[in-house]
Amino acid sequence: MDVRIEETExxxxxxxxELFEQLEDVxxxxxxxxxxxxxxxGLYHKGxxxxxxxxGRIDAVEKKMLILDEEGGTHEF
Incomplete structure (x- = not known):
């Protein structure tokens, strides 16, 4: 049985x-x-x-999220 996930990218x-789809495949x-x-x-390692x-991607997005302050300005948190 070949358990490799296609890695064209x-x-x-x-x-x-797309990463979540690959994880679901695994x-x-x-x-x-x-x-x-x-x-x-092998599948465990890939997962x-x-x-x-x-x-890591979710952490990066969270760091870029902005908070709206009382004056209407935005600040990263």
Missing amino acids: TQEELSLE IHKMEEEEVSLEDSF MELLKNCS
């Missing part, structure tokens, strides 16, 4: 939604009964890489 070039493949232990480890990338 690097993770940095993919949108957050989860579905891990849930298949015929996945070998070796393939499971952890995707989660790390998603988490």
Whole structure:
């Protein structure tokens, strides 16, 4: 069984939604009964890489979010 995820683009070039789709793909493949232990480890590693990338992107977006102050000005938090 081939458990590799297609990597036509690097993770940095993919949108957050595309990363989540790849992560969902990994989860579905891990849930298949015929996945070998070796393939499971590979899928787990790939899933952890995707989660790390998603988490970093979400953190970056949170840092860019702006707070509207009482005078109508915006400030990053």
